[in-house]
Amino acid sequence: MLEELKEIVYEANMELPKRGLITYTWGNVSGFDKESGYFVIKPSGIDYDSMMPEDMVVMNLNGEKVEGKYKPSSDTPTHIELYKKYPDIGGIVHTHSSFATSWAQAGRDIPLYGTTHADYFYGEIPCVRSLTHDEINNEYEKNTGLAIIETLGKKGMNPLYTPGILCTNHGAFTWGKEPLEAVHNSVVLEEVAKMAYYTESINSNVKPAPKDIANKHFFRKHGENAYYGQN
Amino acid sequence: MLEELKEIVYEANMELPKRGLITYTWGNVSGFDKESGYFVIKPSGIDYDSMMPEDMVVMNLNGEKVEGKYKPSSDTPTHIELYKKYPDIGGIVHTHSSFATSWAQAGRDIPLYGTTHADYFYGEIPCVRSLTHDEINNEYEKNTGLAIIETLGKKGMNPLYTPGILCTNHGAFTWGKEPLEAVHNSVVLEEVAKMAYYTESINSNVKPAPKDIANKHFFRKHGENAYYGQN
Amino acid sequence: MLEELKEIVYEANMELPKRGLITYTWGNVSGFDKESGYFVIKPSGIDYDSMMPEDMVVMNLNGEKVEGKYKPSSDTPTHIELYKKYPDIGGIVHTHSSFATSWAQAGRDIPLYGTTHADYFYGEIPCVRSLTHDEINNEYEKNTGLAIIETLGKKGMNPLYTPGILCTNHGAFTWGKEPLEAVHNSVVLEEVAKMAYYTESINSNVKPAPKDIANKHFFRKHGENAYYGQN
Amino acid sequence: MLEELKEIVYEANMELPKRGLITYTWGNVSGFDKESGYFVIKPSGIDYDSMMPEDMVVMNLNGEKVEGKYKPSSDTPTHIELYKKYPDIGGIVHTHSSFATSWAQAGRDIPLYGTTHADYFYGEIPCVRSLTHDEINNEYEKNTGLAIIETLGKKGMNPLYTPGILCTNHGAFTWGKEPLEAVHNSVVLEEVAKMAYYTESINSNVKPAPKDIANKHFFRKHGENAYYGQN
Structure with a gap:
């Protein structure tokens, strides 16, 4: 069953080592099938x-x-x-990619410093709060999901405009309308995390980019007035 | 039409991923044909x-x-x-290469710290001022070009002696007498941006190289007294 | 004799350049045969x-x-x-991998900043004290081993829960139940060392991860309640 | 003439891009023939x-x-x-490799922080003083050589124990008994420069390794009491 989606999810998983996002088996991709309500995921x-x-x-x-x-x-x-929470999402990726994970370990949101970021993420990439003792010790992985949802909710973020997040002391999750788009967002997140790190090293007083830049670049690629690409 | 230039522009574009300067489609190269007054550019x-x-x-x-x-x-x-402004330019490249973009995001000129830089860029590599609200919201891409020209003009820079620039919160543009030379200058810019970052990390009090070094190395490779290479 | 173990030790050694852990001949892997009490090691x-x-x-x-x-x-x-000291160890690796060696040169334990670390190392990765003048000048390599044992002993660490260590001003040793597991732990150590370095650069006030995270992740993969993987 | 040495010098030059030490044509290797008193060098x-x-x-x-x-x-x-100055040298390499050049641009000696360094360089890797206005403008390349010799002389360094040096605002020169050994020393220098940079970032108060370590490791590989390798 769902042979086509299995092929897609397999290909999306294989992108992770190819793109340098994972070491050994430290990542996973899933894809959701709206018709059946089932999803396909990498084995452990x-x-x-x-x-x-x-x-x-x-x-x-x-x-x-x-x-x-x-x-x-x-x-x-x-x-x-x-x-369950976001019916528009059709693919999810988890990685421990080096720079994204370092921001997660540092417990910091990634500020929007430029257009590479703004082309894909509308505003900062948030870092989820630490889980409590109880959340860690009972249904840890479920609580990780709930804390992601709590963070996006508190910040009033649209998950399709913020297609990824950092989990403190852990790593990154990204998502998208389908699995390969979610992998694409993991690649972007890692590159953006790397450049934000260098940016702060080059100028310790740097400020986030003006909101105008964020608006211009995000909506140049997304929404009804987009004019990037061939569509 | 312009089949030969299309081939050259295509090859120059393909150098970008080969040289590690771009992720996905984040870059473009064009080449200008003086005879027809047309130019050839990568599709979006x-x-x-x-x-x-x-x-x-x-x-x-x-x-x-x-x-x-x-x-x-x-x-x-x-x-x-x-x-339109610089008739001597025959090729232009835009990338979001990691280190050049990080300097752009940091909003800083890249100081001339050594001969690798001086062999290709005569003086610092400037960072263009931020665009205004109006410049961003009306004809953004055109205004990016005008702001580059404004920066080179104010600094009295010869575009063939300063074959590249940083756009604040965005990325880099380089150029040259023809498309592959413009790509070559993008590779140099990225390497120079990387080493300038390390240099400041190794010595936070470092000063730019003496003007003598800049003169010696630039004119060892450029102009009528050049003696590097086989010409 | 021990032809199978020689093959395994050979393959484990060849993983070192393949995984980017060594330059030239700067590393070695050995494997222990419990039956004969002999071990197989790379030539110098x-x-x-x-x-x-x-x-x-x-x-x-x-x-x-x-x-x-x-x-x-x-x-x-x-x-x-x-x-001799740890009968449960069946493979040992020595490398000068870049980030692990830089922590060793800095003379610092690697703090546990996240789950990538916690999945393999239960607590900080210790840095052995400097050897004395006499220890360096008489039986240096033997004393390196004794100082590793002293460090694990003083900290009350189980070598299978802390499968690697840093030697001040030198490099890293890792181990495991067999040679390829020891190499795997070298790869993990290098990645963890890299991310700990970035983490501190991104947040100079960062604190180690809560003990709950360390317990959760280590025992998700190790011991009788492990539930990661297919076993 | 000197066909064998040409082949060796060619192979040594080709090692530079293969080992990631150069971009484009930014490097050169030469080899000396004691019998004829001639040397073979890469074209410009x-x-x-x-x-x-x-x-x-x-x-x-x-x-x-x-x-x-x-x-x-x-x-x-x-x-x-x-x-001319050092008859024991049979090969010389010049590169702008990223980390070595960054130390050169920073104008700093590379301190001996560990055994990777001590295995090849006996003490710090010196950074030559800046050239004067006159030295830059008359016989620049010759004066670069003379300033290297001046530095080794003032520090009382044996060029076979310090097989490489940094030229301020420029790049690195290494040498050896023959061309491939000189390239080997360029690879070591780059790796050592990288790790010294990380080491200081990880511990801003780090001190050079004890002299005992430097003596032990250098003479484990060099001189009549060497015991590393198969000789």
Whole structure:
């Protein structure tokens, strides 16, 4: 079942090592099928070199395995909370990519310093608060998802305008309308995280870019007045 | 028409991912044909993997498409302003390369710290002022070009002696007598931006190199007394 | 003799350049055979390009060569002390990988800043004290091993929960239940060292991650309640 | 003439891009032939992709071309001064490798922070003083060589124990008993420069390694009591 989506999710997972976003098995991609309400996700701890499309696991939003010989990624409950909350999301990625994770470990939002950022993220990329003792020790992965939702909600952020977030002391999640777009956003997040780090090193008094730049560049690529690309 | 220039512009664009200067489609190269007064530029948002020489777009300096099935790069109005102002320029490159963009985001000129810089850029590499609210919201890309020209003018800089510039909160433009030379200058700019960053980290009190070094190295490679290379 | 282990140790050594952990011959891997009490180690100063499985050297724990045409790695006495002290260790790696070595040169423990670290190392990655004049000038490599053991002992660390350490002004040693696991831990150490460096640069007031995170992630992957992977 | 040395010098030059030490044509290697008193050097500004062994230029120590269709590297007078002064040197390399050049631009000696450095360089890697106005404007490349010699002399350094140096605001020179050893020392210098930079970033109060470490590691690999490798 969902053979086409398995192929897509497989290809999206294989982009992670190809793009230098992961070491060993430290990442996962899932894709959601709106018709069935199921999603397809990478199995837990499987080597990318030997992984095949048919190894992808089909799950429902109650966290039950629908099909697959392997256990799903241990981060599956995080994916479930995001799919349940945000029906427009069709793909989710988790990585420990070096610069994004360093901002997450530093516990800081990534300020919007330029147009590379503004082309994809409308405003800062937020860093989720630390989880409490209880949240860590009971249903940790589910609570990770709930804390992401809490952060976007408090900031009044549209998840399609802020297609990624940092989890303190952990790593990054990104998402998109489909799995490869979510991977694309992980690549952007890592590049933006790297340049924000260098930017602050080059000018310790740097201020975020003016709101005009953020508006101009985001809406040059997104929404009904977009004029970038061939559409 | 201009088949040879399309081939050259195509090859120059393909150098950008090969040299690690761009992620996805974040860059563009154009080349100017003095005889016809037309220029050839990369289409907007096209994947480098599938792009072909015949996909290049032919434009005139009024911003009208002369030939091509695709829309030109969204940065086309910036290229136009530079070609109109500087008749000696035959190629222009725009990238978001990591270190150059980080200096741009930091809003700082890159000081001349050594001979690698002095071999190609005669003096600091300037960072253009921020655009105003009106400049951003009306003809943004054209105004980017005008602000570059304003900066070079105020500093009394010869564009062939300063073959590149940083746009605050954005990225870099470089140029040259022909497209591949402009790409070459983008590679140099990125390397120089990286080393200037490290240099300041290693010695926070560092001063720019003496003017003697700048003169010696620039004119060792440029002008009638040059003695580097085989000419 | 021990042909299978030689093959494994050879493959583990070849992972070092492949994973970017070494320059030239600056590293070595060994593997221990519990049945015979012998271990197999890379020869000293041999080029990785021309090295073959049959070039590996078989040694006993008295430091005597049992088989092999080459001299063993000059770090062999360090490996011996670790194998003698820790019977659960089946593989040891030494590298000068860039970020781990920079922490060692800085003489600092690597704080636990996130889950990438916590998935493999239970607590900070310690930096061994400087050796004394006498320790350096008499049986230097043996004393390096003894100082590692002293450090783990003083901190009450289980070597399988802290599968690697930094030697001040020198480089890193990692270990594991078998040689490829020890190499895996070297890759993790280098990535963790890199991200800890960036983390402190991004937030100079950063604090180590809460103990809850360390417990959660380490025991998600290790021990009887582990639930990561397919086992 | 000197066909074998041309082949060696060619191979040594080709190592520079392969090892990531140069961008475009920013480097050169030469090799000295004791019997004839001639040396072989890379031609100036020739593309590495199209260069052939027969393109190497044969020079004498008076700076006269003995054989070759191309002009020699513009840095030839620097090589000449070093060969004239130090008869034990058989190969010289010049690069603008990123980290070494950044230390040179910062105008600082690279302190000995660890054994990676101590295995090859006995003590700090010195940074030559700035050249004077006259030294830059008359026989610049020759004066670069003389200033290197002045620095080694004032510090009482043995060029075979300090096989490389930084030229302020410029780049690095390394040397060795033969050309490939000189390239090897360029690779080491770049790695050591990188780690020294990280080391100071990780611990801003770091002190150089104890002299005992420097002695132990240098003489473990060099001199009559060396015991590293197979000799």
